[in-house]
Amino acid sequence: MKSNLGVITEKLKNNKIRLSHQRLKVLEYLDENRIHPTVEQIYNALHDEIPTLSKTTIYNTLNTLSEAGIVKSLNIEDNEARYDIRTDEHGHFKCKKCEEIYDFEVDMDKVAVKDLEGFRIFSKDLYFFGICPKCSNKNT
Amino acid sequence: MKSNLGVITEKLKNNKIRLSHQRLKVLEYLDENRIHPTVEQIYNALHDEIPTLSKTTIYNTLNTLSEAGIVKSLNIEDNEARYDIRTDEHGHFKCKKCEEIYDFEVDMDKVAVKDLEGFRIFSKDLYFFGICPKCSNKNT
DNA sequence: GTTCCTGCAAAAGCTTTGCAGAAGA
DNA sequence: TCTTCTGCAAAGCTTTTGCAGGAAC
Numbered sequence: 210m211k212s213n214l215g216v217i218t219e220k221l222k223n224n225k226i227r228l229s230h231q232r233l234k235v236l237e238y239l240d241e242n243r244i245h246p247t248v249e250q251i252y253n254a255l256h257d258e259i260p261t262l263s264k265t266t267i268y269n270t271l272n273t274l275s276e277a278g279i280v281k282s283l284n285i286e287d288n289e290a291r292y293d294i295r296t297d298e299h300g301h302f303k304c305k306k307c308e309e310i311y312d313f314e315v316d317m318d319k320v321a322v323k324d325l326e327g328f329r330i331f332s333k334d335l336y337f338f339g340i341c342p343k344c345s346n347k348n349t
Numbered sequence: 350m351k352s353n354l355g356v357i358t359e360k361l362k363n364n365k366i367r368l369s370h371q372r373l374k375v376l377e378y379l380d381e382n383r384i385h386p387t388v389e390q391i392y393n394a395l396h397d398e399i400p401t402l403s404k405t406t407i408y409n410t411l412n413t414l415s416e417a418g419i420v421k422s423l424n425i426e427d428n429e430a431r432y433d434i435r436t437d438e439h440g441h442f443k444c445k446k447c448e449e450i451y452d453f454e455v456d457m458d459k460v461a462v463k464d465l466e467g468f469r470i471f472s473k474d475l476y477f478f479g480i481c482p483k484c485s486n487k488n489t
Numbered sequence: 490g491t492t493c494c495t496g497c498a499a500a501a502g503c504t505t506t507g508c509a510g511a512a513g514a
Numbered sequence: 515t516c517t518t519c520t521g522c523a524a525a526g527c528t529t530t531t532g533c534a535g536g537a538a539c
Contacts, residue, residue, distance in 0.1 A: 227513050229519060248503080263521040268504065270519095284424040284476075288529085289503065300460075302468060313464040320440075320460050320475070324453040327482035328442060335460070336424075336474040342467035367538050369494060388528080403496040408529065410494095428504085429528065 213240050217279070224277040231262060235270050239280060239294040245301070245310045247289045285310060285336045298333060304341035311341065353380050357419070364417040371402060375410045379420060379434040385441070385450045387429045425450060425476045438473060444481035451481065 217236050221228055234255055239246070242254070248267050255262055271292055274280040283291040285303050293301075295312065302311040317333050357376050361368055374395055379386070382394070388407050395402055411432055414420040423431040425443050433441075435452065442451040457473050 227518065229513070231520070261521075264503095265505085265522075266520055269521095272505095282427065284427055287422065287424055287430060290427060300462070302465065302470075305471070311464075311468075313462060315460050315462060317460070320455050320457070322440070322453060322455060324451075325442065325477070327485065328451075328477075328479055329485060330442075330477050330479040331445070332478045334474075334476040334478075336476075337465075337468075337470050338472045338474075339468055339470040345467065345469060367493065369538070371495070401496075404528095405497080405530085406495055409496095412530095 220277070220279050224279070226273060226277060231259065231266050232270050232274075234259060234262075235267060236274070236279075236294070239292060243294070243312070245283055245285075245291040245293050247291055249289070251292075283310075283336075284334070300335040300337060302337040302339065302341070304344055305338060306340055306344040309341060313337075360417070360419050364419070366413060366417060371399065371406050372410050372414075374399060374402075375407060376414070376419075376434070379432060383434070383452075385423060385425075385431040385433050387431055389429070391432075423450075423476075424474070440475040440477060442477040442479065442481070444484055445478060446480055446484040449481060453477075 214233075214237060217240065218228055218233070221232070226232070235251060238251055238254055244250070246254070248264055248271070251267050252262065252264050271280060271282065271290075275282050275292075278296060279294075281293045281296050283293055283301060285291060285301055291310065298315065298317060300313045300315045302313055303309070304311070315335055317335070354373075354377060357380065358368060358373070361372070366372070375391060378391055378394055384390070386394070388404060388411070391407050392402065392404050411420060411422065411430075415422050415432075418436060419434075421433045421436050423433055423441060425431060425441055431450065438455065438457060440453045440455045442453055443449075444451070455475055457475070
């Protein structure tokens with residue numbers, strides 16, 4: 210998928226964010242591994258290829274990209290942030306057994322929202338928790 | 350509102366959680382101050398009345414109560430947990446200006462959820478972010 | 490009398506900051 | 515060349531843990 214990275218580099222240029230090797234690798238990883246990784250996971254995955262890479266750079270990169278709206282940070286865990294390259298409106302399901310996070314499509318307009326007249330809404334986070342089908346079938 | 354605390358103490362007894370002075374005070378505070386406070390806020394509020402109170406106890410208390418389903422912890426901030434004594438399904442709106450958190454009613458059944466056949470859902474967190482009416486009117 | 494809870498001190502874990510050298514434009 | 519980025523070390527914060535004394539039942 211060269212097209213995706215092309216779109217991504219264009220987004221960086223539009224936001225006047227320099228195309229450093231580290232940033233492109235982090236973005237490539239997020240694009241090719243839609244697992245909503247933690248900083249730790251990104252670090253472990255890229256460390257072999259870029260031995261000098263530091264976690265500080267990953268934190269800096271993700272903060273920069275979040276502010277530019279190129280990635281989205283998820284607060285679905287209580288201790289550690291996760292990152293998503295999908296920035297369109299969708300929900301996240303976290304399995305309490307395997308800890309995996311699944312995307313799902315939502316129609317937020319159908320959430321009956323009384324009580325919010327006069328509120329200007331910029332973003333919406335929807336997190337579901339439970340057991341995924343794979344873990345349900347492993348009857349333990 | 351003596352009835353609320355009566356209900357609360359009954360919940361504690363049902364869960365075999367001892368009715369310590371500290372726990373009752375934390376719960377009373379949550380019940381009378383529906384501001385989704387942080388541990389820090391609870392600590393500051395109760396410290397005058399209970400000078401020996403420690404943050405460790407507040408953390409222990411809130412963890413115990415969360416596990417028993419008597420309070421709910423919110424991950425609406427990226428750094429600090431907030432706590433809610435309302436445990437029924439409802440949404441939270443956080444104002445980016447005044448940082449206040451508002452409750453709102455939702456009907457989650459109307460969220461069009463494809464992609465989740467076979468998933469067993471235990472809980473749902475819905476967080477909205479934007480500007481509240483008060484802050485919208487202060488045109489700054 | 491038992492069992493569980495409190496609170497101090499210390500540790501753990503995630504994230505940010507300061508800064509000198511390196512890389513991008 | 516000028517500005518920005520990287521990465522090391524250290525610090526900052528929230529939260530957890532170990533444990534002795536104390537409170538609940």
